[in-house]
Amino acid sequence: MAERDLLVEIGLEEMPARFIEGGMKQLEDKLTAWLDEKRIGHGLARTYATPRRLAVVVEAVADRQTDVEEEVRGPAERIAVAEDGSWTKAAQGFARKQGISVDQLQLQEHKGENYVFAKKHEKGQETSTLLYEGLAEVLGSIHFPKSMRWGSRRTRFIRPIRWLVCLYGEDSVPVEWAGVTADNRTWGHRFLGGETQLTAPSDYVGALREQSVWVDVEERREEIRKQLRQLEQQHGWNIPVDEKLLDEVTHLVEIPTAFYGTFHESFLELPAAVLITSMREHQRYFPVESRDGQLLPYFVSVRNGDDRSLDKVAQGNEKVLSARLADARFFYEEDRKLPIEEAVRKLDDVVYFENLGTVGDQVERIRYLVAEWARRLSLDEATRAILSRAAEISKFDLSTLMVDEFPELSGVMGAEYAAKAGEQTEVARAVLEHHYPRFAGDRLPEGIVGTLISLADKMDAVVSAFAVGIQPTGSQDPYGLRRRASGVVHILAGRDLGNLSLDRLLDDCLQRLETDDWLQREQQQVKEELLHFFRLRLKTLLQEKGIRYDVIDAVLASDIAYPQLVLERAQVLTENVAKEEFKSVVEAFSRVANLSAKGDPEAKVNGDLLDLWAERELYAAITSAARSFASAEEQQDAQGMFEAIAQLAPVIHRFFDDVLVMAEDKATRNNRLSLLRDIDRLTHRFADFNKIVFAS
Known part of the structure; x- marks a missing residue:
């Protein structure tokens, strides 16, 4: 059976950079899945993309289906x-x-x-025939979070389709889709290139290079890195590369040319975060630092084109950035005139959630929650005073012009303005820290003040939303509830907060909402939904830690009140799961769980009915193990908890060897089942051992 390479390219108007990676992945996955479904053999697939195209080359595609x-x-x-x-x-x-x-x-x-x-x-059909008949359906199955229609057609895509290439070996396949018929013609750079005819898929990268298009995404990304390093070496700079910005810039250009510009030194009086955000978020510029980390009055950008007239390009970008920075300076100076107390009062006019009042109302809930938690943690009076003040002004920067223009600077500007206004260092730091963690892998708040306000802020947001029936659905999470709940889980798993359990935090938040008459649903139902929601966030955290799926299921089927302890229990199981003796422990606990389910969950063990030595031995062992387990649990000692119950395994095995649990006498039978029920309750406080899987 003969083989040929296959090239499919979708040419379109410029796509938003953030959708390109997903489009590339879908094109590759859907096309190779279609080939597999149609029994068409093929080799590796390589994807390519620029702002004006998505493409894939599949190697060694068989010329017909297998019979x-x-x-x-x-x-x-x-x-x-x-x-x-x-x-x-x-x-x-x-x-x-x-x-x-x-x-x-x-x-x-x-x-x-x-x-x-x-x-x-x-008999298998020819691949070219199947491509002609089915490729349009494959392309039409590619979806984006946002799409559009154009002209009078019903086709929806991220941007209007302008050309198609379907080249199978040296033959073009005239697939019709979105009002365009595929052939072997593609287009180069919008200004530096033109139309070019492809003779084979293997020519694709080289032919577009001649038309000023670097179609290989990784090649463009590395070229940008290389040019940034060259500028660093030429000028003695350090150009910090934000990977997210680098990815975006890579997807904004077809041929990259880095250049630099300047801005007036007086703008360096602004906080560095303001300058960097103005450059990065609005203009897609890389900031420039000295070798010792000081911000310099330069920026680096990447042009979608060659190096002709770069001085004029730089001048144009300098004018745009100067205007941006002038606005930022105006915002900064005006914000400095706004007293913090007045900024806090303005929060009473900012809507929080629909049916949940204002941000001012939320701040009051945060103040109540942190005061309650500080009392439970027995914090000293000085710390409580700092905590109260930090909670009171934690959201004041939402009233500022700078944060209104740059929402991502919330917390950063609050800390800056608070420090300039003479607030205590710990208060200003907490205004910033209460936003942490902002995303997966972000830092946690360092101090107890920032930690408690962060917990209160995130818990209140999630619980309030659930209280009025707002929950994430599928991929839709407009209020970032998953991110906030994940932040809570990471804090609770990474900080020792004594008796502040997840259960306690939820109850306090729900109680305050009910007191303020914001709770619109039955409290117990809301709590159950929230526990399920946080359990899913815990599952993600455990997966990030590389915990086995069955160990994750085992610990999450148990108590999740203390996420730090959940993580430690999972780690203890992970350390033991490869040991030979652990299998005996799991077998013992699983057998107990299976039999105990047949008993009365309300029945108590009657010591007078324990006639056999093996029964009495197990009864004594469970009594001792329960004391040791409770002591270790109180100290949040996962290893000690496991050791307390693991010592039951040999006693359980002896019990099953010597005792007939399902005795004919009903009272004896029920008493033995109650004994097993007590063991199951105890072991289940650590994990559901029935969920542990061993290779056969």
């Missing part, structure tokens, strides 16, 4: 063959259904009885 030999079983011989040896109507109908004549039917033995079998041979 199919299929054997289908029909009715039994007693039904298919008449007394005179002719085929019955049942057999004839089976043959018609399989697309063969009755002469092709065969009798074969199956499980001791003869049946009619139809053997079918389906």
